Amino acid sequence: MIELKVMIVFDRVSKVYPDSSVALEEVTFSIEPKEFISIVGPSGAGKTTLLKLFLGEEKPTRGVIYYESVNVHALDKKEINEFRRRVGMVFQDFRLLPNKTVYENIAFTMEAAGRTDEEIESDVPHVLELVDLTPKIWNFPRELSGGEKQRVAIARALVNEPEVIIADEPTGNLDPVNTYDVVQILKKINNLGTTVILTTHNKGIIDSLNGRVVAIEQGRVVRDDKAGKYFK
Amino acid sequence: MFWMKLKRIIRTGFFNFWRDGTVSLASVLVMMVTLMVVGLISFSGAILDITLLELRNKIDINVTFVTSAKEEDILNVRHALESLTEVSLVTYVSRDEALTAFKERHSSDQSILSALDELGENPLGAVLNIKARDPSQYASVAEFLEGGNALSSDGITIVDRINYFENKAAIDKLTHIIASADRMGFALTIFLAIISVLIAFNTIRLTIYIARDEISVMRLVGASTTYIQGPFVVVGIIYGITAGFLTLLLLLPLTYWLGSTTESFFIGFNIFSYYLRHFLEIALIIVASGVFIGAISSLLAIRKYLKV
Numbered sequence A: 001m002i003e004l005k006v007m008i009v010f011d012r013v014s015k016v017y018p019d020s021s022v023a024l025e026e027v028t029f030s031i032e033p034k035e036f037i038s039i040v041g042p043s044g045a046g047k048t049t050l051l052k053l054f055l056g057e058e059k060p061t062r063g064v065i066y067y068e069s070v071n072v073h074a075l076d077k078k079e080i081n082e083f084r085r086r087v088g089m090v091f092q093d094f095r096l097l098p099n100k101t102v103y104e105n106i107a108f109t110m111e112a113a114g115r116t117d118e119e120i121e122s123d124v125p126h127v128l129e130l131v132d133l134t135p136k137i138w139n140f141p142r143e144l145s146g147g148e149k150q151r152v153a154i155a156r157a158l159v160n161e162p163e164v165i166i167a168d169e170p171t172g173n174l175d176p177v178n179t180y181d182v183v184q185i186l187k188k189i190n191n192l193g194t195t196v197i198l199t200t201h202n203k204g205i206i207d208s209l210n211g212r213v214v215a216i217e218q219g220r221v222v223r224d225d226k227a228g229k230y231f232k
Numbered sequence B: 001m002f003w004m005k006l007k008r009i010i011r012t013g014f015f016n017f018w019r020d021g022t023v024s025l026a027s028v029l030v031m032m033v034t035l036m037v038v039g040l041i042s043f044s045g046a047i048l049d050i051t052l053l054e055l056r057n058k059i060d061i062n063v064t065f066v067t068s069a070k071e072e073d074i075l076n077v078r079h080a081l082e083s084l085t086e087v088s089l090v091t092y093v094s095r096d097e098a099l100t101a102f103k104e105r106h107s108s109d110q111s112i113l114s115a116l117d118e119l120g121e122n123p124l125g126a127v128l129n130i131k132a133r134d135p136s137q138y139a140s141v142a143e144f145l146e147g148g149n150a151l152s153s154d155g156i157t158i159v160d161r162i163n164y165f166e167n168k169a170a171i172d173k174l175t176h177i178i179a180s181a182d183r184m185g186f187a188l189t190i191f192l193a194i195i196s197v198l199i200a201f202n203t204i205r206l207t208i209y210i211a212r213d214e215i216s217v218m219r220l221v222g223a224s225t226t227y228i229q230g231p232f233v234v235v236g237i238i239y240g241i242t243a244g245f246l247t248l249l250l251l252l253p254l255t256y257w258l259g260s261t262t263e264s265f266f267i268g269f270n271i272f273s274y275y276l277r278h279f280l281e282i283a284l285i286i287v288a289s290g291v292f293i294g295a296i297s298s299l300l301a302i303r304k305y306l307k308v
């Protein structure tokens, strides 16, 4: 049975891609509200797949994913849109809209959530200031460096004040100073009451966070430490 | 909420049209080809109609009466013919008028004229020229005359001959040609229309295919279907309107240039003056087709990428 205190549950989730490569096998763990959880594992372990399943971009082959006791994959189109607006996602490959400026990329997410023009005009510069990108507000993604694109992606995930932030390798392209900044931002947001799910290879981050770590290898959960360190 | 959404969708559509400059230009050009075909179809319809009308007007039958027939009896026949629904026009040519016309026709042939003079009296009978509403109806008109409706008061037939029976083969053939030209024109129109719409549809599909990754990202940040689809439909409509106006402009010099050619080829039909006279009608057809094709193509093409 699902406890009330639990926010997200992966219940024996398996994913086999159409080319029959097994990305996840019987993954089971749950996440509490306001938790800061890191998912670690070598490349190809299935971390991105896990997040795609959560956001409904891919369907699990077996198993169920619950968000606040609701099966995410049983939602209809309209409900899944509403669910996605409550989640802020930072994609590993950024996935910015190439024909929109930095401002418009972030504004689009707010428009999609039905926010007013006044809110958009005041919140977009604010969130860009938070990720230190104010000078690039009118640039297109192709005019930004990898790290700058990553920060736009983070700003976009933050701007709707979601209940959960999912960050897939958000520091992959950043130098140590920027990495530290991003982690500080995520920590701050977590302190304000947002659940954070972070995937990373970066040992330093895990050690400095000193929080819960779920390790995945070849599609299986091999370790779940309440205050873990990154062990290879 | 509705107006805010609509405003944003339209604004985004205009932005996208403008930013994807080259793609928009290519799409508008392809759409222009499609709309040009639509325009030419409406012209060819008019040309066909006018040619057919012209041909139909050329068909008639002549009833020649015996020289002894009384004018009164002939006028009775004329009256009876005019009351038939198949008949559109009956013209009476009296004996004297027939003679004058005959002399005029042969004014250069001295031997015929002198032979006429030698004869002393008018050898020509009066004629009723009959035009039917439709070529296929001449048979029943001829039958009507044959069937004893053209008798003098003493019950003798006053009809000398009816040239329908002489021309029957030619009339049948023409009727047949007109009917098949009508059918062929229709089939060709449908065929051309389908081809050109498919070309426009595929072009728009390509532009949406280019944006497929963007569409999936929009989905993943929780944008609703209408909110993603809307701007694409707006862009499709802008393609249609732009291409429509450019096509209308381009048709001006084109029809002007073709004008004198069509005039000598299809009697009395000048494509340029036809275009000017029916401008509003043609403009409506072309722009509305553009808008319709653009919007529907976008709607259909994007559906595939909204599944995420």
Ligand SMILES: Nc1ncnc2c1ncn2[C@@H]1O[C@H](COP(=O)(O)OP(=O)(O)OP(=O)(O)O)[C@@H](O)[C@H]1O
Pocket: A017, A018, A019, A021, A022, A023, A041, A042, A043, A044, A045, A046, A047, A048, A049, A050, A092
């Ligand atoms: N669309 C797909 N079709 C087929 N196989 C896929 C697909 N996406 C991922 N995979 C496979 O699933 C496995 C897990 O991939 P995933 O992207 O989840 O790994 P990851 O843990 O995020 O790796 P990384 O740290 O490099 O980002 C890999 O073996 C990968 O090749």
Ligand SMILES: [Mg+2]
Pocket: A047, A048, A049, A092, A168
């Ligand atoms: Mg990954």
